[in-house]
Structure formats: C-alpha cells, structure tokens
Amino acid sequence: MNKYTPSSRVPRLRLSACLLLLSIGCFTAFPNAKAANGASLADYSLEQLMDVSVEVTSAARKPQKLEDAAAIHVISAEDIRRSGMTNLPGLLRMVPGLQVARIDGSTWAISSRGFNAKNSDNLLVMLDGRVLQTPTFTGVYWDAQDVVLEDIERIEVIRGSGGALWGANAVTGVINIITKSAAATQGGLASGVVGNFEQQGTLRYGGKLGETGHYRVYARNIAQNNFRQASGADGHDQRDLRSAGFRADWGLSGGSSLTVQGDTYDSDSDHTGSIISLTPPSTTPAGYTIEQKGGNLLTRWKHALSATSEWTAQFYYDYYERRYLNVGERRDTYDLDFQHRFLWGDAHDIVWGAGYRQTSDQMDNTIVVAFDPASRSDDVVSTFFQDEIALNKDSLYLIAGAKFEHNHYTGFEYQPNLRLRWKIDEHQTAWTAVSRAVHTPSRTDADGRVTSTVFPPSGGIANVLQLQSNPAIQSEHVLSYEVGYRISPNERLQLDTAVFYSEHRNLMTVEPAASYLVAGSPVYRIMPRVFANKASATTQGLEWSGNWRPGDKWQLKAAYSWLKMDIRRDPDSGDTSIESEVGRSPQNQFQLQVFHSPTASVDLSAALYHVDSLPSLNVPAYTRLDARVGWRVRRDLELSLTGQNLLDRSHPEFINPSGPRTTEIPRSVFGAATWRF
C-alpha cells in the first residue's frame, strides 16, 4: 500500500536512473573496443563504423610547423595572391627585416641585415635551385628577373648566413623561390594586369604526359611605363620583359621523381647614367637601354630510398647576354649538384652533398668597362655536411654543419655553423646559432676596370677616376651570432623574434693609388681606385614579426626591424666613402598588413610600410600604403583592383649614388583579372 509513498518512490527513481547510468556505464566501457554485446569493433561493418560516435581526444590533426634554428620567413602562394604585388622584388617587401627599395622603374636595391646598394652582393637568390646571382658582380640583375607569380608555391627567406648549406655569397641571407609542380598547375590560366604604370599578360597551360607525368607551358609579358623624376621629368626607366618556359614532372615508380624545366626571356630596360668623354663636356647625363636575353634548362632527379632517406641530383645550364651602349657580356654557367639525406641511428639526421659549377664569360671591353682577361672560365668545387643531432628527442636539437669549397680567386674557403634548437613546450621554441660565411670576389673585383668619373681637364689633361680590380683581393667573411624565440600561445597567434650580432672582416674598400698618365689623343691621367680588403664592420639588429587571426575573416600581420651598422676602415685605408654605407640601410622598419574576407568571395587587404630615412643618400623616411580588393566572381574568375603607394603622389625610396637622376616611386593603380580554364 505504501509502495507509492514518496519514501519508496525515491529508490525507484534511483533504480531507473541507475539502470540508465548503468547502460551508459557499459557504453563508456567501449574503449576496450568491445561493443555492448561483447562484439569487437573490428567486427563492425564499414556502415556500422560510420555510425559510431567517438570521443574526440584532440582537434583536427594539422601538419606540424616547420621548425628551424634560423630566422626564416615563408611567403605562401596565398600571401602572393592577396598582396596584389606584380613583381618579384615587390613580394620581398613583406618579409620582415629585409631591406627592399626601388631605385626607379627598372632598378632595385635589395639586401638582408644591411649593406643595401644597387649592386648588393651578400644575398643568395635561387629559383628552383638555380642561382640568380651573376658572378660578374655576385648580385642579381633584378631588371631581367621574372616569374609567373601564380606558379610560385612559396618563397623561403632566411635572414642570416646560409653559407654552411648554400655556399659562398649567402652572407646575410638566402632567398629560395620554389615553383609549384606541374601536377599542381593543370588546366589553363590567363591573367592580365592593366594600370597607370604597368601592363602584364600571362598565359599558362598544364596537361598530362602519359601515365605518370604532367607539364605546363607559359608565356608572359610585363611592361612598365616610365616613372617620373622629382622635377617631373621623364624617369627613363621603363621596362619590357617577355618570357616563356615550361616545367614537366614525372612521378616514377619506385620512389623516383624527375623534373625538367626551362625558361627563355628577353628584357629591355631603360636606365640612366652618364656618357663620359675625355674632351668637354666630360660627363653627359644619358639614358640608355639594357637588353638582356637569356635562358636556362634544369633537370632534377630525386629518389626516395626510405621514409627518411633520399638523394637528389640536379644539373642546370644558364646563359645570358647583357648589352647596353657599347658594353656587353655573355655568360654560360653549368652547375651539377648532388645531395643525400638520411637518418643515422635514432639521433642523427644527416645531409651531405657535393657540387661543381663552371662559369665562363666573354666581356666586350671598352674604355668605360674592361676586364682583363676579356674572357674567363672559372670553376667552383664544393662539398658540405650537416648533422642534426637529437640531444633530447622532441625537444633539443644540435645542428652542426660546414661547407668547404674551392674557387679560382681565393682558393679554399670554409663556412661552418653550429645551431641549437630547443622546443620549450608545445607553444614555444628558442634557437641560437653561430655561423661563418664568406663573400668571394666577383669577376669585377678581381679583373675589372670601371671608369666612374672624368673630371674636366685641368692644364689640358683630363683626370679619370677609375675603379681597378686587384688580383690579390681576398674574401670578405662574417661571423654571426643569432638568438631567436617563437611563441604560439594558441592556433590564432604566432610571434617570432630574432636578434643578431655580426662581425664582418676583410670588407672591400676602394683605395686611392698613385695616378699615372696614359698616352693617347688626348693624353689623360688615370686616378686609380684599387679594390682592397681594408675595412671591418659590426652589425646588430632585431627582427620581430607577429601573425594574428582574431577570427576566420580577419588576419593581421605586423613586423618591426631595427638595424645598427658600424663600419670602420683600417688606419691605412684611404677609402673615405665606405663609412657612409651605414646610412644606406634603414635603421627602423615597420609594417602592418590587414586582411579581411567579408564573404567567401571577397578579399580586402591593406599593407602599411614605414621605412626610416637613409641619411647617406638624403632619402627621407617614407610611409607606403598599398590596398587591394579582390572578388572571386566565379570559381574560375577573379578580379581585383589594387592601389600602391596611396599616401603620396611619389617619393624616393633609394638613390643610386652613381646615377645622375633621382626617380621617385609613384602612386599606381591597376586592375587585374585571372581566369582559370
């Protein structure tokens, strides 16, 4: 009777609750992979498995971040698309800590960690493993470089010495431009850019090659109008570059991959300079056109031996001819490179390799530029070794490596480095490095004669200032100390800081030597300035960058870099201008990029760059604002409108001290369309 009294209903409720809990309890006993009826999960059919809910132990597994013990920055294909930049040097502006300045429409000054100049020669630049620096001056002829930007997979930029892996002339940085495999660029692409200063057109098509291969071919034309000088006069710096090329990739059975690629190009770029004459007027400002034609063919064979071991063999041939006025050069380079990577035991990740490069040139000697000998062939033999040692698995790694090479100018060179990477926890990594790198003399340093100025005749005899090579010139070398720290408190925020201190020794100077008369009509006096190694420098700096995604529709990137250079010439050096190189690289640089996607098909971006003044060149600090609106009209069609340099009509970014004109970088607006078919 009193069964239904409240007192007895409590146990009943408990009973049913318990039965319920018990059934859940049984279900929670599932981790033993036994179903409630005792059957194993493994006996479930696929359809049954699809219905089982799991306890989610972690978020979606994402590929692990590349961990490096170096100041590395990667520009992704997405960064390139959203930047609105239309040329390679422009893309490099977004790399924290690089010095990127446009001198005029056809000339750039690009460096890393200081020493910026029109002919910067400390930065190694490679495109798919092919070196873009020319041995003529160990810098890059930026006016003749172009890539289909849509085909770039990523650009890896390492600030600091890369000599231990990459060899000579990777003194203050390495830029590695890596294009997509042909398999990733199938189908057609047509894109065009039309703006107040530039026009571009690109056609690319990719298809299959038999069962295992893919190819793409492209043709591209970029044209850019003259900028203006500060006075409003024509800058005489237009350029026009036509290129075509291909890439084919085969994924062969058994772990091999084969890549064959090649390009051919023809570039005309206008520059300004002076025509010098022994009779008055000694110096006449003049515009001229540099024509560069070139081509290359590269083949790479990669073979995986196991999950951790592979070798790569690469061969390329590259040639170019560069001519202006009566000055000209032709260069042919053959490069063979082999490397092998493997795990040795549990703790050693080893890479070693060997390379051979032969480069030969033919110079057209004139009174202005002459080489002795006029034609020269050089080869460089190199080998490197690197071991990444796991001192404490998953947390502490020591990377020790060195490159040894032999060249015709300075003989044997060694470039060791020692790096330590410490993964403090899931969110933080610290690293430190000590490295030595060398800058080997260029052909100009060792064999060249360049007449830079003719002073009006005094007493009937013209005085000619001539830069003269020094066959005994030695390598410059640098010892760098670096410390870096990366923290990613959560998936949406990454912060990266690096500080460095570098000691440069044996820096090249130009030393006055005794003048002498040269017989001729008329007779003139040479005032030689001879290359020597009579300066040293210290550079120190800090590079900070942050990347924050506050929501799925927003992304902010910020970077700040500070650089302090100190150059000292030796007591016996008469080079009075070397110290002014300090004031050619900005001390402070700041940038902020904001990306917003209000809808899935619209991208808005804005980038603000602030670059400090260049006191040696009288270039004031400037602030540059770029903005872009992109609209994916359809899956296969994207339209965009970009404005660059929006804050003022024009301003200078850098001045070539040897050039007579100062061109300013103008505000520009352009529309772009990309159609994929």
Place this chain on the structure above:
Amino acid sequence: MALLTLRIASLPVRLLCACVLLLTLAPAHAGPSEYDLKAAFIYQIAKFVEWPPSNAPLRLCVLGGNPFGAALEDIRGKPVNERKLEVVLLNAAADPRECTMLFIAAPAERHLERIIAISRGAGMLTLGDTEGFAKRGAMVNFFLENGKVRFEINLEAVRQGGLKISSKLLTLARIVEFQQDR
C-alpha cells in the same frame, strides 16, 4: 513485509553502488576512442582493396609513433580475405616497401613526400589522419566530422600506387584530388 521492504531497499542500494563503481571506473566520455575506431576502419578498408596476389601476411605498418595504442591488438592477426593481418610499428629509417598498408601518423609528416614517392607502383596503401595528407598524395586520409570518423580517398594516388579500391568503399568516402592551383 519487513523482509520485502529490505529487499526492495537493498536492490537500489546495491545498484547504486554498482553504478557509482562503474562510473568511477569508466572514463568520462561518450564513445569508443577515436583510434579504436580508426583501427577498426583500417581493418575493414583492407577488405575492400584489390591487393596484388600474395599469400604472405598483409602487413600494416604504423610510422611516426603509435597513436592507436592498444587498439592495434584488436585487429592484429585478424583475417583479411585469405590473408592474416600483421601489425608492425615501423622505424622511420626502415624500408617501407615491405608494408602492404602504411599508416603515416602526424609526427611523420616530414617524411610524407618520400613515402608517397616510394608508394608509386608499389602496391602499398598509404593512410593518414592529418589535414591535407590526401591532397598531398596519401591514398586514404581519416578526418572527424560531427564526432564521427570519415575518410577521404585520393583516387589518382591509388591508381599511381597500382591498387584498385572497391566501389563500395568509394561510395562511403569523400573523393579528393592532388592539390591543384585553384
């Protein structure tokens, strides 16, 4: 009556005790672990692949640690058609060509490109559970959707590997292609 009351009272008490005990023992979650399920999936998927003829055991290798834990024991030794499933934790430096199926766990991501190169024409099924693996060439890649395990298949990678997958498996999968510039 008193006895009955006692029995009525004691049953809930005992059940309650059992419940408390079970709840304490059982981990506080609502289903089998993710990797129990993925292991079961791998075993079932093996049955829907047309393997090159062989009488040797069908060897499942796991590279990059063992995210499955004890779940591998539940499928070890089970029959796949006429063959027996063998499970091996693969040392990264070992030759993966001996594997019939190779599961690439997230920590082995840096080896992915080499494994995919090796898998071409090798009759070896590559599997993973890391975002983007299938687009990069892993044949079967697990992902989670609304608390359930799903998988994507890169058909071109399967073809390059010299394997065929039954259409039944394909109907349950999300089909993906190699990463394209789109």
